[in-house]
Amino acid sequence: MRRRPSTVEVMLLTTIALWSLNLTVSRYILTHGFQPLAYATVRYGLAVVVFIALTLLLERSLRIRRRDLGLVAGAALLVYLNQIGFVYALERSSASVLGLILGATPIFAALAGVALRTETLPPRFWAGAVLSFAGVALVALGSGSQVSGDVGGVLLGLLTAATWAGYSMLVTPLMGRYTARRISAVVLGAAWVGIALTSVPQVRSQDWSLGWEVWALLVFATLGPLVLTNELWFRSLDRIGPARATLAANLQPFLAAALAVVLLHETLAPIEIAGGILIGAGIVVARRRRVSAPPSE
Template sequence: MRRPSSVEVMLLVTIGLWSLNLTVSRYILTHGFLPLAYATVRYGFAVLVFVVLTLVLERSLRIRRADLGIVAAAAAFVYLNQIGFVYALDRSSASVLGLILGATPIFAALAGLLLGTESLPSRFWAGALCSFAGVALVALGAGGALSGDLGGVLLGVLTAATWAGYSMLVTPLMRRYSATRISAVVLGAAWVPIALTGLPQLSDQDWHLGWEVWALFVFATLGPLVLTNELWFRSLDRIGPARATLAANLQPFLAAAIAVVLLSEKLDALELAGGVLIAAGILVARRRRVTAPPSE
């Protein structure tokens, strides 16, 4: 029996931690942490860890001037991603958001098309339509059930789309910088607008949340944010964003299953059917021809 490759192990660990993070973050947000306060403190903690690691290992945070535009664009995607993520979890459920994030590979391919790194045949568009139909079913189910609302679903779509765009943007940077340095610089640049947006909630936040919430907060930062950023970037460098995001097909159902078991969330038939359509659309689109990014 073939042993899994190092890239496969990195992706499996990443997907497992991301899936668990939806449940952990949902629990944190429903036990006293305000959404923007959570994003601000969590990303501030993560940036501090990345900066310290980079300075210890590389003794420099320097980015070439020619790459600052990419860094700024990637930071903007991270900012939008975090706003979408915390409010999607606040307004919807971890299981619903997990299903919606299954459409991330479709958004990654569309981002690649815009950047000129993807060639998308007709079967991709058939798969994309199937996946978007699945998202629509999830939205219909969430709108009529206790698991969420339409606004939460739309924020979930924003989360998936911005993460895909972010993954495509940072791939060229992997040729010149380490994953740790990219995370320190890009997440640091994104933290500034996150903190500015979160200032009102930071002033209103009650910090007496209990040791359980703080323990989960530390896990949600060091595991699903710090460790997975390192593993995800290394995977992108080895196999590219299109194949890496396709490997994340397991995440929607794993995240939903974890939320159902640990948070006692419920999914209705429409939401489950939507999740199946999202996965089917990815399977239809997955055989597309992928054009490698131009060498620099």
């Protein structure tokens, strides 16, 4: 008899699908009139309003202890850099290429653990890291075509992966003291201030007559891949643990690339496909037992 998917499996698959689709949706938005920083400002501003409203409704407080303010400030800075990298990587590269690059996020998370002296990594990790970065190099070599983007887009993709990995490490201590929604409300709120200030010139020059399709997709990109997945991911972590949840999340980069190819009619050169395979192989070899926060967008 065929087994029905469990609730946690449905939550995980929904999360991975939304994360993957986000690259395609955001790329479409950026190629149909939205300037990168203006898009980040509107999207994160809407998300922050939702997170604050939910936190105040369910918890009645946004309070963060004074001893945790340093972690919050560091996490907010990394989210700010992450979003700058994300929107400009999507502008300069393709969604499929960025999806493959983001597959290296767990490697950066492990390296952040080494830097913070919270982890000692076995030799197999370093072998996996070499494989993954060799894959990134292949993707970069193949990204010189007009369709795929440029090397600058690949470097911004690496910035996106590295900053999200660092953010994941910084919020780990906070997760034991606050809910995911409170962390998101405070950290994303602080990051949004920096994004909004940086984007003032683009917001002023932005043409807001973008059509209902773009605005509908922006609402989806906010409420789905940014707000809903936050709740689903942390509930999954609570039920089955980070090791099993993250193993499933490793599917995201390849699903994201596939969706971009199908929905946006992007193309991947054979060398880029080979690079994506190497990135995935590196993650399998270097797979860690403890990962505490979701992969990047």
